[in-house]
Amino acid sequence: MSVLEVDALSINFGGVQALREVTLRAGEWEIVGIIGPNGAGKTTLFNCVTGFYSPTSGRVRHRGRDITAMPVHARAALGIGRTFQNVGLVKNATVLENLLTAQHLRIGYDPVTGMVGGPATFVEERGLTDRAHQLLELSGLAGHAHARVADLPYGLLKRIEIATVLATDPDLLLLDEPGSGLGPEEAHSLGDTLLGLRKEFGLTIVMIDHHVPLVTRISDYVYCLNFGEVLAEGRPDVVRRHPEVVRAYLGEEEAAS
Structure with a gap:
């Protein structure tokens, strides 16, 4: 198939x-x-x-x-994940924050629990952060995790966009x-x-x-x-x-x- x-x-x-x-x-x-x-x-x-x-x-x-x-x-x-000709990233966020945003479908807690916080949300957020760092490492982008997207060159942004799409699994x-x-x-x-x-x-x-x-x-x-x-x-x-x-x-x- x-x-x-x-x-x-x-x-x-x-x-x-x-x-x-x-x-x-x-x-x-x-x-x-x-x-x-x-x-x-x-x-x-x-x-x-x-x-x-x-x-x-x-x-x-x-x-x-x-x-x-x-x-x-x-x-x-x-x-089904997709990148775009014009890079589809949140320009004023960091590279890491973009990968975390892309993982929103993986979040198991509801919005109210997320606002209030608690041990379960902290554990889940830590897991998502660890996964984002792993994706950046595999993509050769670990050194740019905390860089603001708007400050990075276009060629690098294309690679970051691929890593961000990979975060959607x-x-x-x-x-x-x-x-x-x-x-x-x-x-x-x-x-x-x-x-x-x-x-x-x-x-x-x-x-x-x-x-x-x-x-x-x-x-x-x-x-x-x-x-x-x-x-x-x-x-x-x-x-x-x-x-x-x-x-x-x-x-x-x-x-x-």
Whole structure:
């Protein structure tokens, strides 16, 4: 059974066809890459998978369960975690506080008990804090735990956002441009981190990125979108060399030269 199944997904915005009959699969513990030029529909696809957009037609399934009509928070509770192109963090909080906030679904006490306090709440809060520190350690971010998010560079924020999503305990991790703003060495390091996190947490990862070397190095399977349709799919090296994929990125004249 696939962790994620997208079947013939289409969505229109007025007269614009943003996605047309997109079908995608991500199996247990796979890393699936999605590439394509700007405006290809990649983030729109993620918005449909996570419930921010309702598709015009088609279905989305998580571990065989139809979630097409399920609200965003219910999908998150199922174990679907997602990062964004524009970093979704609380900028005036510390890195550690962001990870603690992300764990709110794990809290067992009610709001009144939380306000009053007591031994049980203190024990639970300490457990959440310990888990946040462990996630930061595994992500190579332990030295930034008490830094204010607003004071940190963009490339580092992308890694912190991944750690924050991991705090929600997902089994399916959707990464939107995790390599954005990273140089070649930083992107290579990020790739190693993602491979390590997959192994450590037993994750299935679906990632969008324009950094093609990063995607093709760590992905088990790759899809290329163009104008809202799947242009090519297959093993990373096959898709990377596909003539239509080269043309979509470089333009017909450059690809032919």
